[in-house]
Structure formats: C-alpha cells, structure tokens
Amino acid sequence: MPSRNTEKPITRKDIAELLGVSVSVVSRALNNSGYVEEKKRQKIIRTAEELGYVPQPVAMSLQERRTKQILFYCKDLNNEFNLEMYRGMCKTANERGYMVVMNGVLSFARIRDTMIDGIIMPNENLTEYYLEQVGKNYYLPVVSASYCNPVNLPKSVPLVEIDMYRAMEVGMQYLFHMGHKRIAFGFPYSTTNPNSRLLAFKEQISLKSDRRWQDWVVSVHWLDKRDDIRLMAFKEDMEDNSLKMEEDFFAKGEIAAQLFQERKMDATAVICFNDEFALGMMRELQRMGVKVPQDISIVGIDGTRARRYVTPLLTTVDANPQRQGGECAKILIDMIEKKNTKYIVHQSVRLLEGESVKDLRSRR
Missing domain, CATH: 3.40.50.2300 (Response regulator)
Known part of the structure; x- marks a missing residue:
C-alpha cells in the first residue's frame, strides 16, 4: 500500500484515485447507499481502513458495523x-x-x-x-x-x-352525503400554496357551489390577510420558514374559528387541514358559544387518537399514521x-x- 502524508486527512477522492473508481462509488460503498459490486465494496472498505480514513461517525458504520x-x-x-x-x-x-x-x-x-x-x-x-x-x-x-x-x-x-387528495375527496363526499352543500375549508397556509388538500377542495366545492372557491377557504396565513395582527404570532409563516420551525396547527385552528365568525360565512360545515387544526377550531367555536355540530359541523383529516379526547367525538378521515x-x-x-x-x-x-x-x- 503506498505511504501517505499522515498530517493530511485522507479523503474519498484519495481512495477513488488510488483504486481507479469514481468518488460516488467510494461514497456509496462507505455509506451503504446504492449498489456497488460486493468485491469492489469490500476492497474500498479495506483500503479506507488501511489508509486510516476517518469520516463522520455516521458514515463509519462501514456496512458491517451498523449502529442499528x-x-x-x-x-x-x-x-x-x-x-x-x-x-x-x-x-x-x-x-x-x-x-x-x-x-x-x-x-x-x-x-x-x-x-x-x-x-x-x-x-x-x-x-x-x-x-x-x-x-x-x-x-x-x-x-x-x-x-x-x-x-x-x-x-x-x-x-x-x-x-391526501383522496382524503379530502372522502371527507367532502361524506359531508355531501349528509346533506351539506356549503362547505368551508380550514387551511393553515396561503391560498397560493399548491397543497394537494387545497387542490382537491377546489375541485369538490365546484360540484356544489357557483361561488368562487376562495369564498369558502378560511386561510390562516399572513399572505392572505396582511393586516391581521393575530397572524404575526406565526413566525414560521412570516419568515417563510415553515420547513424548519414547528407549526402550531391547533392555534391556527383557533384563529380560523374567529375568522369564520367574523366573515359571517354561511357554510354549514368546515373540513379542516388536519385533526390538530380541527380540534383548535372546535375549541374556539365552543368558547364563542357556537355549538358543534348543532350550529356548525366539523371534519378533520388524520385519524389520530387525539380525536377521542374531545366532545363531541371528531369525525375525521383516517390516514393511519x-x-x-x-x-x-x-x-x-x-x-x-x-x-x-x-x-x-x-x-x-x-x-x-x-x-x-x-x-x-x-x-x-
């Protein structure tokens, strides 16, 4: 084996050049990700060990040494x-x-x-x-x-x-079956968001309403209601950082209930983005004296166990998480x-x- 300058860390490129293979092949072999012919994989691992290659601890599993x-x-x-x-x-x-x-x-x-x-x-x-x-x-x-x-x-x-496109269809069709034609959608994002649940709602509500689909969406996002100070509390929305930050769907559901009442929407039912949103909306409606389901019907999407801990028991579309x-x-x-x-x-x-x-x- 050729000697190496021990003061310089061994890289995957060094191993690849020594064995005449690509860096991607070396990476796949060392990280157990993707196909590498078995003999070649073993040779790469053996060479890495002999050269003293020390990657991040995760990658040092080196196949046989899985962390489990x-x-x-x-x-x-x-x-x-x-x-x-x-x-x-x-x-x-x-x-x-x-x-x-x-x-x-x-x-x-x-x-x-x-x-x-x-x-x-x-x-x-x-x-x-x-x-x-x-x-x-x-x-x-x-x-x-x-x-x-x-x-x-x-x-x-x-x-x-x-x-989730189908989940929205199932929830909407159930409400149609129960006699509801004016159905709102509680949505935690902007109406410009290409979410599958919103796309399905647009299609389903067009079957029963001649009004614009936007009239039926209760969006809890500052892009749709920039002058509402209540929405300033959701930093992940303000910073366009929802991927990185925890989202409070329950709190957004509470605000959705307030917006629903303030807009004096004539919907008889609301289908919500998920169960957390639905539970928040139910709680705030009940706090404001609106009875569920006597005054307004609520449906969630998720099928979580949390639905059992509220009264009335939440109707939901079960996704079996x-x-x-x-x-x-x-x-x-x-x-x-x-x-x-x-x-x-x-x-x-x-x-x-x-x-x-x-x-x-x-x-x-």
Missing part, C-alpha cells in the same frame, strides 16, 4: 400525527433489532455527527430541502413520508405515500440490509365517523 439506529427527523413534536408515526416506526424497528431516535431540531450538521444508519423524513418537502442542502454529498439512506404534494425528488428516495411510520421503518431497514426495496408504497384512507357532523338530510 435510524433517525426520525420530526420538527412538529406537538402534532399527534407525528407521534403516532413514531410509534409505528418503533414497533417495526424493534421487530428488526433496530432503535429509532428522534430529532426535532433542523440541524443537518448535527445529523451528520449522529451514529445512525439512515433517516426517515416526515414529508416530501423537507426531504427535498435536505437533499438540496447536504444529501447529495452525504449518502445516508433516506425514506420519506409523502402526502401527494408536488416536489422534485430522485427516484432513489422511497416514498410511503398517503393520498402508525401504519405509515411502520412502513417507513421497514423500507429503510430493507435498504440498510440490502434487501429488495419498494420505492413507492400507497396507503389508503377511510372515514372515521364521529359525532361532529349534523345530518341535514331530513331538512325540507
């Missing part, structure tokens, strides 16, 4: 949906002999220093951001939860997708262990009927 830990990056620790995803991950990972660690602070430098074998991202938007920032140069396996939102991700990143989390962990561990991997998994949704929707079918 995977990371769930989750910035919204107050959102029950994410906690139920985590429960599903832990159950599946434990069955495979792995642990799941959670990080709620967006610091990719810290992730690089953490002893993990792979990462689960909570949504496709954050996955895209991660890959743009460091992921292209740091080849840890990544699996992403997905909600049918438009992003540009490489095919090598598996997605466990819940069809525990199942999604378990599937994310399964696919990531399959990647780590070089087993066949599904690169997209679709999960169905179903309605969970509660007590928060009034039946208007008997009205004449």
Whole structure:
C-alpha cells in the first residue's frame, strides 16, 4: 500500500484515485447507499481502513458495523400525527433489532455527527430541502413520508405515500352525503400554496357551489390577510420558514374559528387541514358559544387518537399514521440490509365517523 502524508486527512477522492473508481462509488460503498459490486465494496472498505480514513461517525458504520439506529427527523413534536408515526416506526424497528431516535431540531450538521444508519423524513418537502442542502454529498439512506404534494425528488428516495387528495375527496363526499352543500375549508397556509388538500377542495366545492372557491377557504396565513395582527404570532409563516420551525396547527385552528365568525360565512360545515387544526377550531367555536355540530359541523383529516379526547367525538378521515411510520421503518431497514426495496408504497384512507357532523338530510 503506498505511504501517505499522515498530517493530511485522507479523503474519498484519495481512495477513488488510488483504486481507479469514481468518488460516488467510494461514497456509496462507505455509506451503504446504492449498489456497488460486493468485491469492489469490500476492497474500498479495506483500503479506507488501511489508509486510516476517518469520516463522520455516521458514515463509519462501514456496512458491517451498523449502529442499528435510524433517525426520525420530526420538527412538529406537538402534532399527534407525528407521534403516532413514531410509534409505528418503533414497533417495526424493534421487530428488526433496530432503535429509532428522534430529532426535532433542523440541524443537518448535527445529523451528520449522529451514529445512525439512515433517516426517515416526515414529508416530501423537507426531504427535498435536505437533499438540496447536504444529501447529495452525504449518502445516508433516506425514506420519506409523502402526502401527494408536488416536489422534485430522485427516484432513489422511497416514498410511503398517503393520498391526501383522496382524503379530502372522502371527507367532502361524506359531508355531501349528509346533506351539506356549503362547505368551508380550514387551511393553515396561503391560498397560493399548491397543497394537494387545497387542490382537491377546489375541485369538490365546484360540484356544489357557483361561488368562487376562495369564498369558502378560511386561510390562516399572513399572505392572505396582511393586516391581521393575530397572524404575526406565526413566525414560521412570516419568515417563510415553515420547513424548519414547528407549526402550531391547533392555534391556527383557533384563529380560523374567529375568522369564520367574523366573515359571517354561511357554510354549514368546515373540513379542516388536519385533526390538530380541527380540534383548535372546535375549541374556539365552543368558547364563542357556537355549538358543534348543532350550529356548525366539523371534519378533520388524520385519524389520530387525539380525536377521542374531545366532545363531541371528531369525525375525521383516517390516514393511519402508525401504519405509515411502520412502513417507513421497514423500507429503510430493507435498504440498510440490502434487501429488495419498494420505492413507492400507497396507503389508503377511510372515514372515521364521529359525532361532529349534523345530518341535514331530513331538512325540507
């Protein structure tokens, strides 16, 4: 083996030049990410060890020395949906002999220093951001939860997708079935946001209303209501930084209830962005003396256990977050262990009927 200047750190480029392979091949071999022919992989690992190559602790797993830990990056620790995803991950990972660690602070430098074998991202938007920032140069396996939102991700990143477009259709069709035609949408983002739930709402409301779809959207975002001081409290919106900061969907739901009343909307029902938003809206409406479902019906989307802790029991569209989390962990561990991997998994949704929707079918 050629001698090296020990004062100069060994790089992946050094190893690649020595073995006559590309730097990307060396990176895939050292980080257990992507295909490398087995003999070549072993030679790269052996050469790295002999040269004294010392990468970040994460990458030093070097295949046979796996940490048996995977990371769930989750910035919204107050959102029950994410906690139920985590429960599903832990159950599946434990069955495979792995642990799941959670990080709620967006610091990719810290992730690089953490002893993990792979990462689960909570949504496709954050996955895209991660890959743009460091992921292209740091080849840890990544699996992403997905909600049918438009992003540009490489095919090598598996997605466990819940069809939120379909979830909105299910919720709206249920309300139509129950006799509701004037339905509002509680939305935590600007109406310029190309979110799949908003796109589905536009299509569904056009079936029953001749009015503009904007008339039915209760948007809790400063871009749509710049003069509302209440929206100044949401720093992630003001700084266009929602990817990095925790979002308070419950508080936005409370403000949505106030906006709904102030606008004197004649809707008989509101379908909300998620369960946290719906619960916040229910609480504030009830505080203002508006009865659910007698005066206004409320539907959520998520199917979290939190729906059981309020009165009336929230009707919601169940996305089964525990199942999604378990599937994310399964696919990531399959990647780590070089087993066949599904690169997209679709999960169905179903309605969970509660007590928060009034039946208007008997009205004449």
